[in-house]
Amino acid sequence: MQSLKGRDLLTLGELTPEELHAVLERAAAQKRMRATAKHPPQPTGRSAALIFMKPSMRTRVSFELACVDLGIHPVVLGPGDAFSRNETIHDTVKVLERYVDAIVIRTFAQADVEEVARHASVPVVNALTDDYHPCQVLADLLTIVEHKGALSGLRLAYVGDGNNMANTLMLGGALAGMDVVVASPEGFEPKQRFVDDAVGLAERYGTGAAVSVVRSPEAAVEGADVVVTDTWASMGQEAEHDARVAAFAGYTVTPELMARAKPDAIFMHCLPAHRGEEVVDEVIDSAQSVVFDEAENRLHAQRAWLSLVL
Numbered sequence: 001m002q003s004l005k006g007r008d009l010l011t012l013g014e015l016t017p018e019e020l021h022a023v024l025e026r027a028a029a030q031k032r033m034r035a036t037a038k039h040p041p042q043p044t045g046r047s048a049a050l051i052f053m054k055p056s057m058r059t060r061v062s063f064e065l066a067c068v069d070l071g072i073h074p075v076v077l078g079p080g081d082a083f084s085r086n087e088t089i090h091d092t093v094k095v096l097e098r099y100v101d102a103i104v105i106r107t108f109a110q111a112d113v114e115e116v117a118r119h120a121s122v123p124v125v126n127a128l129t130d131d132y133h134p135c136q137v138l139a140d141l142l143t144i145v146e147h148k149g150a151l152s153g154l155r156l157a158y159v160g161d162g163n164n165m166a167n168t169l170m171l172g173g174a175l176a177g178m179d180v181v182v183a184s185p186e187g188f189e190p191k192q193r194f195v196d197d198a199v200g201l202a203e204r205y206g207t208g209a210a211v212s213v214v215r216s217p218e219a220a221v222e223g224a225d226v227v228v229t230d231t232w233a234s235m236g237q238e239a240e241h242d243a244r245v246a247a248f249a250g251y252t253v254t255p256e257l258m259a260r261a262k263p264d265a266i267f268m269h270c271l272p273a274h275r276g277e278e279v280v281d282e283v284i285d286s287a288q289s290v291v292f293d294e295a296e297n298r299l300h301a302q303r304a305w306l307s308l309v310l
């Protein structure tokens with residue numbers, strides 16, 4: 001495998017299956033080491049800009065702490081800092097790369113993250129756009145390995161909005177050889193190009209993964225090893241919340257829906273969760289739920305990625 005040094009993480013689909021597994025193995029190894037580490041991290045003189053044009057709790061905390069663990073100084077920028085006063089993406093990047101060794105960015109348009117990466121001489125990490133959430137899916141795959149022992153051959157059912165999480169889980173599943181079934185109401189399915197990209201990856205690497213979109217949550221969850229959901233109204237869609245709650249009637253992950261999955265199926269959610277909407281307390285608080293393992297694994301997955309690219 002070629003070194004990942006200097007590489008960008010923009011969608012997850014840019015990784016090969018071998019690279020994906022290397023990141024997950026690094027993350028698992030560092031997680032074990034961190035549990036027994038006795039020495040404080042040594043400063044490396046390196047720094048990273050963490051730009052948040054949308055709110056964040058998990059991503060901000062886990063990236064800051066991943067940087068500190070690696071001896072990298074994190075500099076957090078909000079909407080009042082980066083791209084403020086009509087500064088162009090080009091000029092912002094050309095300034096930042098004089099200061100920092102990596103740029104992590106959460107924003108709306110995927111095209112903006114790709115423009116950052118085109119201009120940047122330092123590695124760029126997508127910390128969520130409207131289209132993708134690769135850091136979350138790295139953490140999710142690490143969590144699935146921890147609970148299921150492996151990824152290949154598992155069936156993952158995603159119930160809900162065809163959003164950034166659905167798009168990225170399809171890519172991750174395709175690379176890892178998992179069957180991914182997405183169940184969404186009419187008008188909220190993942191866009192066809194995201195499905196095609198995932199199917200294309202599975203074919204290119206011969207991973208054996210199948211990716212499909214269905215209407216029925218019950219059909220999707222039947223026999224699943226992993227059941228995943230996410231908010232029905234993502235950041236930027238707040239005004240659509242009430243209409244979306246109506247449109248997603250029947251798509252709540254309930255104990256009755258979970259009962260259709262395998263008895264040892266796990267429940268996942270990237271959080272924040274909207275209890276009583278996409279999932280009920282009886283599921284998210286159940287023994288099947290691994291949502292806080294996922295949240296913890298953001299730190300381990302992102303630290304592994306930063307350590308590999310820097």
Ligand code: CP
Binds near residue numbers: 058136
């Ligand atoms: N899951 C996730 O990305 O959480 P935050 O939006 O709080 O960062």
Ligand code: NVA
Binds near residue numbers: 128165234272
């Ligand atoms: N789909 C959600 C994920 C939040 C981590 C959003 O984009 O708001």
